Amino acid sequence: MSLLNRIADDKLHRILMFTLNKLAANSEVITEVEVLQLHRDLNVTDGHVKLLYSESLDVLKFLTVFNVPSLETIRELFQLSSSTIDILEQIWKDGRHLLCNEDTLRRTDIVSNSEWLTRVEVGNKWCSNQITPVAFLQITSENSHNQKYDVLELEMSHSSIHHFLDQLDAIQVQLDRQE
Numbered sequence: 333m334s335l336l337n338r339i340a341d342d343k344l345h346r347i348l349m350f351t352l353n354k355l356a357a358n359s360e361v362i363t364e365v366e367v368l369q370l371h372r373d374l375n376v377t378d379g380h381v382k383l384l385y386s387e388s389l390d391v392l393k394f395l396t397v398f399n400v401p402s403l404e405t406i407r408e409l410f411q412l413s414s415s416t417i418d419i420l421e422q423i424w425k426d427g428r429h430l431l432c433n434e435d436t437l438r439r440t441d442i443v444s445n446s447e448w449l450t451r452v453e454v455g456n457k458w459c460s461n462q463i464t465p466v467a468f469l470q471i472t473s474e475n476s477h478n479q480k481y482d483v484l485e486l487e488m489s490h491s492s493i494h495h496f497l498d499q500l501d502a503i504q505v506q507l508d509r510q511e
Contacts, residue, residue, distance in 0.1 A: 335383050337413045338393070343374045344416060348423045355396065356430035360389060381422040395424050397468050397487075398429050404484050467493040 336344060350370065351509040354360060361383050370381045392411050397471065403417055488496065 334387055334411045334416070335380065336387050336415050337411075339374065339376070341415065341419055344419050344488075345423065346370075346373055347384050347388050348392070348420060349427070351392055352390065352423065352427045352430060352475075355389070355392055357437060375484060391420065392424075395428070395468075403471070413415075469493055469496070 336347075339347070347370065350366075354362070360385060362382065367378055370385070371378055374381060374384070376384070387410070391406070391412075394406070394409070403421070406412060406420070407414075407417060435448050465490055467490050469486040471486070486493075486496075
């Protein structure tokens with residue numbers, strides 16, 4: 333179970349906003365002064381401050397990469413409670429503009445003429461400092477809403493994702509011919 337589930341809502345809000353601001357400043361390293369300040373604000377030990385920061389950093393990085401992931405995916409991956417998810421969702425809605433450019437905030441295009449629902453998520457400011465451009469692809473099976481592994485998330489170069497989507501189109505054409 334995540335340590336984020338164990339702290340009060342106002343303290344959770346504080347650590348998530350702190351982490352969001354650190355990511356927006358493109359600085360993931362937490363200084364000793366910041367640890368002491370969070371120690372006073374959150375009323376937890378220094379070790380717990382670093383763990384809380386690390387967990388919130390992981391969750392917010394995930395949200396930065398996949399702007400609109402399913403809440404079930406977040407709950408399963410990070411073992412977060414419903415109340416923690418609610419606070420995280422509110423903070424993300426209020427503060428995602430700090431990390432994401434306009435293209436990322438727009439609704440993603442959905443390809444729905446096959447058995448697979450494909451959502452291609454565009455890059456964002458936080459990831460734009462990479463030398464090699466990377467595309468993030470999230471594939472969800474339409475027929476597996478109740479299954480545990482219904483979302484596939486991939487990180488690929490743009491040429492690899494283009495080749496992958498061409499292969500999916502070829503498979504769909506073959507399936508259409510068989511029917």
